[in-house]
Amino acid sequence: MAIVVALLIKSMGGIVNVVISVAALTGVPLYLPIIWSLFSKRQNATSVLSVTFISLAINLIFKFVTPIFGFSLNRTWEMLVGTIVPVLLLAVIEIVLWQRKYIDHKYIEYQSLRKEKETSLCHSGYVE
Secondary structure, eight states: OOOHHHHGGGGGGGGHHHHHHHHHHHHHHHHHHHHHHHHHHOOOOHHHHHHHHHHHHHHIIIIIIGGGGGGOHHHHHOOOOOOOHHOOOOOOOOHHHHHHTOOOHHHHHHHHHHHHHHHHHHTTTOOO
16 A cells, blocks of 8 residues: 555655645644644544544545546645634534533533542642
């Protein structure tokens, strides 16, 4: 597989274009859902993985399938699609979960452990 990809690099415009395209298509879908979940009490592993895989699938379709039908994205649009798709998916999931008043059970567990720790520190005489 690696040999086939190496032989196709020249036809894809060279190694620089391949690296930039791969980074544009995969960077945000891989990292944004994880970073978003650090600041959201609604996102969970399922939503993070779903957004990642859906975003990567959409980006791969635009990179490899649509050029067969005569529609290809330039580098600017690759970067825009690679960024906008995961942001929109995460925002939609966040809004839907907010409307349903959903809070992930792991976040609730984290809050209760944090409260227990603060309570035990206050009873021991140590206050931050």
